[in-house]
Amino acid sequence: MSRAYLFPGQGSQAVGMGKELAAAFAAARHLFQEVDDALSQKLSTLMFEGPESDLTLTENAQPALMAASVAVVRVLEKEFGVDLAAKGSYAAGHSLGEYSALCAMGALSVADTARLLKLRGQSMQKAVPVGEGAMAALLGAELDLAKEVVAEAAQGDVLGCANDNGGGQVVISGKKEAVERAIEVAKTKGVKRGMLLPVSAPFHCAMMQPAADAMAEALGKVTMNVPKLPVVSNVTAKGESNPDDIRRLLVEQVTGLVRWRESMLWLKQQGVAQVAELGSGKVLAGLMKRIDKDVEPLSIGQPAELEAFAKSLS
Known part of the structure; x- marks a missing residue:
């Protein structure tokens, strides 16, 4: 095997x-x-x-x-x-x-x-100084949908997909305000749930x-x-x-x-x-x-x- x-x-x-x-x-x-x-x-x-x-x-x-x-x-x-x-x-x-x-x-x-x-x-x-960045999990989202959410929510701030974990779980990362906007945008695009993660920095982004x-x-x-x-x-x-x-x-x-x-x-x-x-x-x-x-x-x-x-x- x-x-x-x-x-x-x-x-x-x-x-x-x-x-x-x-x-x-x-x-x-x-x-x-x-x-x-x-x-x-x-x-x-x-x-x-x-x-x-x-x-x-x-x-x-x-x-x-x-x-x-x-x-x-x-x-x-x-x-x-x-x-x-x-x-x-x-x-x-x-x-x-x-x-x-x-x-x-x-x-x-x-x-x-x-x-x-x-x-x-x-x-x-x-x-990144504490509090300036954030990460959130988009549950019930595949990568293409997560990318749509990111594109709409970024508004000139750093925001990107950090982890494509599979099984409908994509983690996004970036400026705290942009991540919070993304959670709201996700609700309008049929994402089951967007939740902020308890992390100390916005990993895997610019x-x-x-x-x-x-x-x-x-x-x-x-x-x-x-x-x-x-x-x-x-x-x-x-x-x-x-x-x-x-x-x-x-x-x-x-x-x-x-x-x-x-x-x-x-x-x-x-x-x-x-x-x-x-x-x-x-x-x-x-x-x-x-x-x-x-x-x-x-x-x-x-x-x-x-x-x-x-x-x-x-």
Whole structure:
């Protein structure tokens, strides 16, 4: 069976993430220590114990979600002897999850990935003063309809589609006033519901250009290897393996649309029949159910789930 590994994005964090893995497996403990050392921060304590308000800060949530995902990978490989690359065809990650996927597939070191995501979170937060930007989910809208809403509501302000998540869920991002106008415009166009999201900055829109510049500089200084499996880019919605292309696309990703629905449909076209979400939460498995019911979605984050998954691969 052809399978792809999926890595969650922001919003999937939860206090307690990774705690059971660390209690059960030395490989997970070593991974969390590696991330703590790279950041000179007890991120693992924040993951296991909270407080939630600190964990949800973008600069903490991004490396924490990566750590939880890569810990799952390490345990499967070292404790269960699973060669994930040999048992899979592609990897994909939602926004910051693309970094987790690249790390899991050996394109980036754990330490570099942790530091890149810390910087990504900090620079995204700093790019726009609090209160000036916003994001909203348009529920019951496909991308074309969301683009119509954006075109009508922008009125010269920054406003764009940030995430095409699939299953009738598109997230828009931009100037707060423009996002609020878009929610009103959406009501007139048959969108089921428009709701402001509890985020601290307007991700994946042109207001994030300062963060994209910071990431371009940082990515230019790290070693990027060819990943063991092609990693689907959020920007191109297809598998990428060339390190120079991956660097460039990670920079574009900061201000660009996360083409998640198209990415999942591309995997289906390549013959992928199963997607395994590795890490915290079940968001991506849930989206897959709505995007294409023919692809089997799994969520693998707890020790029992890892054990069952490893057995299914043997």
